[in-house]
Amino acid sequence: MSDIVERLKANIVAPTLLSDAADTIESLRQQLSQREEELKKEELLCNDIFKSREALREELDRLRRELSAVKQKLEATEREWDEMYDGGNCSCHINPPCDSCTHEGNPIGLEETDEAWEPDNE
Numbered sequence: 001m002s003d004i005v006e007r008l009k010a011n012i013v014a015p016t017l018l019s020d021a022a023d024t025i026e027s028l029r030q031q032l033s034q035r036e037e038e039l040k041k042e043e044l045l046c047n048d049i050f051k052s053r054e055a056l057r058e059e060l061d062r063l064r065r066e067l068s069a070v071k072q073k074l075e076a077t078e079r080e081w082d083e084m085y086d087g088g089n090c091s092c093h094i095n096p097p098c099d100s101c102t103h104e105g106n107p108i109g110l111e112e113t114d115e116a117w118e119p120d121n122e
């Protein structure tokens with residue numbers, strides 16, 4: 001008799017347990033798929049950040065090379081001026097502005113503006 005009761009219990013309880021377990025598994029599966037979606041989005045965001053960081057790094061490298069080229073050109077022009085005019089040899093007192101002062105390699109001349117060559121009225 002008790003054997004039959006046990007079997008009946010098992011037949012009622014077991015399906016309920018299985019159904020609960022199935023619900024739990026389904027709920028966990030949904031959470032997992034939701035988390036996977038979130039991770040995908042985060043991964044895309046990380047890729048974007050990484051790409052823009054790479055782009056910025058390349059742009060910075062390009063600007064550094066450009067700056068270095070400009071610096072070298074400027075130094076070469078200054079050396080040229082220094083060799084041509086021995087670091088000065090201004091002849092503005094004869095005929096302003098002189099070639100030394102207007103040479104683009106003249107470090108002082110580079111700071112001059114057109115207005116600087118206007119005659120002083122005072």
Ligand SMILES: [Zn+2]
Pocket residue numbers: 089090091092097098099100101102
């Ligand atoms: Zn001069």
